[in-house]
Amino acid sequence: MKIQAEARAAAWRARRRTRTISPLQRAKHWSWVLVRTVLIAGFCFVILYPLFFKLSVSFKDRLDVYDTTVLWIPKHFTLETIKIAFEALNYPKTALHSLMIAGVSTILQVISCSLAAFAFARLRFKGSGLLFAGVIFTIIVPVQTLMVTTYLNYRYFDIFGLIEWITGQRGLNLLDSYWPFILQSITGMGIKSGLFIFIFRQFFRGIPVELEEASYIDGCSVLQSFTRIMLPNAIPAIVTVVLFSFVWQWNDNYYVSLFLTSTDVLSTKLPVMWASFSLNDPLYAYLVKNAGELLFIAPIVILYIFAQRYFVESVERSGLIG
Numbered sequence: 001m002k003i004q005a006e007a008r009a010a011a012w013r014a015r016r017r018t019r020t021i022s023p024l025q026r027a028k029h030w031s032w033v034l035v036r037t038v039l040i041a042g043f044c045f046v047i048l049y050p051l052f053f054k055l056s057v058s059f060k061d062r063l064d065v066y067d068t069t070v071l072w073i074p075k076h077f078t079l080e081t082i083k084i085a086f087e088a089l090n091y092p093k094t095a096l097h098s099l100m101i102a103g104v105s106t107i108l109q110v111i112s113c114s115l116a117a118f119a120f121a122r123l124r125f126k127g128s129g130l131l132f133a134g135v136i137f138t139i140i141v142p143v144q145t146l147m148v149t150t151y152l153n154y155r156y157f158d159i160f161g162l163i164e165w166i167t168g169q170r171g172l173n174l175l176d177s178y179w180p181f182i183l184q185s186i187t188g189m190g191i192k193s194g195l196f197i198f199i200f201r202q203f204f205r206g207i208p209v210e211l212e213e214a215s216y217i218d219g220c221s222v223l224q225s226f227t228r229i230m231l232p233n234a235i236p237a238i239v240t241v242v243l244f245s246f247v248w249q250w251n252d253n254y255y256v257s258l259f260l261t262s263t264d265v266l267s268t269k270l271p272v273m274w275a276s277f278s279l280n281d282p283l284y285a286y287l288v289k290n291a292g293e294l295l296f297i298a299p300i301v302i303l304y305i306f307a308q309r310y311f312v313e314s315v316e317r318s319g320l321i322g
Contacts, residue, residue, distance in 0.1 A: 054291075060076070060081065066283070085291035089273060094264045095299070105182075113196040120197070121205045136198065143254060156171035157172045174259075176260055199237055204234065243307060
């Protein structure tokens, strides 16, 4: 067998030596290489240009703003602009609030969306198709159309009128607290929860049914099968949902403006900072604004640097690309 394998390898090498590539084939090959290089360079430029621009602007001095010869590299490199934006944003406090909201919402969304997706993927009950159609419908409908209803729901929060019946008051005021984010996430109504349920459902449907049936034979309940069989095999989907949920919640400006009246977060503090600085010196305010935006995206960039390998693998295995 070894001699036959060596003979086949030698014959293959001989054919490779004798085979010639025509000039037309060579031209097609290098043309395609050139096209791919131009496309990749163009996409990289479009994606990385805003980041490089903010890095350049954020470290410029006030004198560089009025110097027309300064384009990318500052003549007077300084951290003063970063320091001013850091203090204007009250960065440690606002970043902590943003981190708390994004972190808690992400954890609760993973729990609620995975449970709902497991029910849609494995449990058969009447009306499941109609309910799943409603889940898909939440992806399509803009959340702004429910603004008034959502606001009143948490301004006068009540459960079937029980709170009003017990206390005599018209519900509880949950605004300016974390409770609206917690309740939305734990009930599967958070930011993009419909999409996350769809991702989990598609992944659970790809797991062999035999694994689940074997767990039932061993005496596992439905919940035990979910925690011991489904979740350990759904790590790629979990990583995808965690990253998407955290980033979207971190960047959210709609819900935090609707629910939080006195609690500052980064996504709402940035426009206020820009407005306060632009009254005196608009050009320098532009530098401070870019420095503040750089501080705003810094945690996301750091998260991506450490999680990029897991993110790419999870997206490939969760079926988001095809």
